[in-house]
Ligand SMILES: NC(=O)N[C@@H](CC(=O)O)C(=O)O
């Protein structure tokens with residue numbers, strides 16, 4: 001099948017291209033980018049006024065399969081990804097069983113191939129069963145195709161063990177995706193430690209819960225030479241430390257999630273409106289809207305501004321979603337008892353465009369860098385580039401459309417978003433993976 005995408009604004013960081021042109025896709029590959037391509041095609045797409053960018057790459061997704069298929073499956077997660085403009089996603093290993101050996105890696109990769117929507121790359125756990133005691137079969141999982149290891153959901157609190165994992169990662173040429181959270185310092189906290197937490201009568205999580213492990217992991221990367229990528233950074237001082245580490249040539253990169261650059265802890269509502277109105281089954285112990293509960297928590301205005309400036313100044317490299325679906329039943333309880341996490345695959349592009357591009361922090365080119373080109377470079381993938389000869393993983397994004405986010409339109413099983421009903425600008429119109437249209441509005 002040949003596809004001709006006409007008159008879109010082609011934005012491709014790898015080549016610096018940013019101009020109106022046609023894109024011809026043949027046999028799964030971009031064969032030509034020029035003005036006024038005359039070739040016949042099976043499908044012609046009018047992309048006038050739209051951005052044509054390399055398909056987004058999400059370095060942080062929880063697909064929940066195996067083990068938590070009531071929250072998400074590989075199929076619904078991949079549909080959500082395609083709907084969000086993603087062509088490649090990295091799946092975190094905190095499933096049941098934990099992805100700590102090649103068999104589970106193969107299970108996910110095979111299932112994702114059968115689903116056949118977006119590219120799924122499984123990430124391997126750092127320790128067996130994520131228990132923090134003994135290293136997982138990292139070599140075996142690398143042979144099975146993992147591009148990275150991560151203990152996401154928690155930190156490996158034993159620094160010596162983590163150092164050994166980093167030495168292995170450095171030797172094997174894979175990246176370490178670090179969830180930074182000092183387990184003991186959390187001390188039962190459920191939201192940011194601030195005035196609003198005191199008003200709600202909820203236990204707080206300090207910035208140092210994150211910052212202490214960010215500092216430690218940077219030191220370990222410095223000592224071992226391992227490639228370290230800091231997941232879901234939420235604090236002002238994380239940005240400062242990434243900046244310092246880069247100045248010292250430590251191999252560190254960092255990501256920010258849309259909720260952390262969009263919302264503050266003050267946005268946490270007393271109660272989710274739909275829990276009253278739609279379902280009329282509000283939990284007896286509900287004390288605040290648990291769709292605002294995620295890890296790390298929403299921080300203060302000062303942190304949000306530091307994250308935005310960090311992205312603008314290219315200290316922060318990546319925008320990832322930390323897509324963390326949970327069921328309504330999981331979330332319909334108190335802040336203390338609800339699990340951490342919100343969905344993100346289907347709201348990341350519009351929030352990035354609205355908050356950061358229209359907000360004056362990022363150019364559209366930087367948006368493409370942080371959502372596609374940089375993730376590809378960090379993970380070491382021959383992706384994130386739509387120059388002629390490259391695989392046709394493409395997103396067509398309309399930056400003109402303004403609408404309200406509607407969680408009922410999500411392809412994900414998860415509806416746990418704090419953004420339902422929020423007005424945003426920018427919509428994914430089409431997602432193409434390897435020359436196949438996997439989502440079309
Ligand atoms: N971010 C979250 O709040 N939750 C994630 C785990 C994680 O990414 O740390 C999850 O698996 O639910």
Ligand SMILES: [Zn+2]
Pocket residue numbers: 152153154179231232295
């Ligand atoms: Zn995490």
